[in-house]
Amino acid sequence: DQTWYQQVIHLVPDSDRIRSFIIDITERKRVQEQLKRQNQYLAALNATTIGLMSRLDINELLQDIVTRAGQLLGTSHGFIFLLDSGQDELQQKVGVGSFEDTIGTCIKRGEGVSGKVWETGKPLNVLDYNTWENRASKYDAFEIAAVAAAPLMSGGQFIGTIGMAYSAESGKIFGDTEMELLKRFAELASLALDNAWLFAEAQEARKTAEAANEAKSAFLANMSHEIRTPMNAIIGMTSLLIDTHLDREQRDYVETVRQSGEALLTIINDILDFSKIEADRLELEYQAFNLRECMENALDLLAPTAANKGLDLAYMIDRDTPEAIKGDVTRLRQIFVNLLSNAVKFTETGEVVLSVSTEQLSSPAPSSGSEAKMLHFIVKDTGIGIPEDRMNRLFQSFSQVDASTTRRFGGTGLGLAISKRLSEMMGGSMWVESKLGEGSVFHFTIQAEAAPAPARAYLDEIQPALQAQRVLIVD
Numbered sequence: 001d002q003t004w005y006q007q008v009i010h011l012v013p014d015s016d017r018i019r020s021f022i023i024d025i026t027e028r029k030r031v032q033e034q035l036k037r038q039n040q041y042l043a044a045l046n047a048t049t050i051g052l053m054s055r056l057d058i059n060e061l062l063q064d065i066v067t068r069a070g071q072l073l074g075t076s077h078g079f080i081f082l083l084d085s086g087q088d089e090l091q092q093k094v095g096v097g098s099f100e101d102t103i104g105t106c107i108k109r110g111e112g113v114s115g116k117v118w119e120t121g122k123p124l125n126v127l128d129y130n131t132w133e134n135r136a137s138k139y140d141a142f143e144i145a146a147v148a149a150a151p152l153m154s155g156g157q158f159i160g161t162i163g164m165a166y167s168a169e170s171g172k173i174f175g176d177t178e179m180e181l182l183k184r185f186a187e188l189a190s191l192a193l194d195n196a197w198l199f200a201e202a203q204e205a206r207k208t209a210e211a212a213n214e215a216k217s218a219f220l221a222n223m224s225h226e227i228r229t230p231m232n233a234i235i236g237m238t239s240l241l242i243d244t245h246l247d248r249e250q251r252d253y254v255e256t257v258r259q260s261g262e263a264l265l266t267i268i269n270d271i272l273d274f275s276k277i278e279a280d281r282l283e284l285e286y287q288a289f290n291l292r293e294c295m296e297n298a299l300d301l302l303a304p305t306a307a308n309k310g311l312d313l314a315y316m317i318d319r320d321t322p323e324a325i326k327g328d329v330t331r332l333r334q335i336f337v338n339l340l341s342n343a344v345k346f347t348e349t350g351e352v353v354l355s356v357s358t359e360q361l362s363s364p365a366p367s368s369g370s371e372a373k374m375l376h377f378i379v380k381d382t383g384i385g386i387p388e389d390r391m392n393r394l395f396q397s398f399s400q401v402d403a404s405t406t407r408r409f410g411g412t413g414l415g416l417a418i419s420k421r422l423s424e425m426m427g428g429s430m431w432v433e434s435k436l437g438e439g440s441v442f443h444f445t446i447q448a449e450a451a452p453a454p455a456r457a458y459l460d461e462i463q464p465a466l467q468a469q470r471v472l473i474v475d
């Protein structure tokens with residue numbers, strides 16, 4: 001176009017008006033084109049950097065950065081150098097095109113294009129690398145000609161370089177616009193790198209914390225035997241001691257030792273159970289047992305306390321419930337005891353009722369076979385109830401509704417957390433309904449398979465001991 005204007009001007013040499021008019025148009029056109037090109041570059045920059053921020057894996061991100069920079073500048077040759085941990089060398093982390101075979105190469109400060117960028121902290125444009133006096137020996141004999149690199153920065157500190165190159169045969173060089181684009185791109189890439197590093201650090205910190213937590217749980221789970229054995233000896237020996245000749249005062253002391261030992265063992269058991277569950281070390285038994293017996297055993301344990309408080313303690317078993325089931329009798333009883341002792345603990349008047357009903361499973365768990373049923377247990381009390389806003393925290397470990405209840409009622413705040421986890425391990429769940437001042441209803445379910453069970457004597461319809469007797473029933 002320029003030559004065309006010049007020819008026109010040449011043809012009409014003395015027309016100053018036309019000359020200035022044409023120059024004016026040329027200038028306007030030039031500015032317009034520059035704007036258009038800038039917009040195109042900005043759009044390209046945008047398009048290539050979008051998505052960079054969401055890449056959180058460092059290696060993938062580095063690779064992505066080089067690929068995108070290549071798209072932006074129209075070349076398939078590029079590299080990224082990062083400072084090593086000792087900060088005394090740059091190492092090539094990524095390379096594409098001609099730089100693919102040199103990944104891992106280290107260079108010193110001031111050496112080659114990246115070493116120079118490190119030294120000056122500024123972008124560098126080398127028009128012909130092969131005749132450049134500062135080229136790094138490791139990057140000799142390349143088919144590339146023009147090389148440009150820009151610094152990658154983090155928190156104002158130099159951390160590496162990103163560079164692009166054109167092959168000799170392409171004949172291309174990096175102009176001002178390309179250099180500006182590379183510099184901008186390097187700034188955005190630095191942000192994306194910072195982002196990914198922060199994420200990696202957070203991940204690492206989380207992993208360390210989790211590992212420490214697991215190690216602690218594993219330690220406790222391993223220690224459980226060591227802690228329980230002497231406690232059992234203390235309780236067993238004091239029980240034997242009570243049966244020897246003691247005066248009243250001595251008997252009092254020994255009784256206190258035994259009671260405290262039992263209380264301590266309960267707490268220790270809770271903590272150890274919880275650690276075992278946390279460390280994934282708890283295994284459930286799978287054996288046939290009588291469900292009614294299991295429920296009665298749990299109720300027997302609570303009966304003295306309930307009687308002392310004047311509470312009614314009862315149970316109800318739905319007709320369809322299997323007499324015997326397969327599962328872990330000890331752990332199921334543990335859930336009953338936990339829920340029942342809470343119910344008795346937090347109830348002053350009224351009753352505590354344990355009941356069970358059976359629901360057919362819509363899709364039985366594969367391990368439990370086709371006859372698996374969902375047993376739904378309910379422990380209902382007429383006690384103090386639980387405030388609405390505290391209900392969601394109830395099943396968290398170490399949490400109690402009201403810190404002051406710890407002193408009044410004792411407890412570790414682990415019972416419910418353990419019970420819920422146990423019921424989940426048995427293929428069910430646990431939840432609660434409650435009204436403050438009216439009482440609480442704890443529900444839990446488990447999946448279980450019915451087991452064949454011999455009928456028990458008290459279920460016989462005819463009770464010979466009661467035949468021809470009058471019976472008074474008082475409720």
Ligand code: ADP
Pocket residue numbers: 338342343346381383384385386394399400401402405410411412413414415416417440
């Ligand atoms: P703890 O060993 O403290 O009893 P739990 O996990 O068994 O631990 O119970 C946690 C808290 O939940 C109790 O401290 C109590 O505040 C509340 N809670 C549990 N069961 C009942 C209940 N039946 N009625 C009222 N509050 C209850």
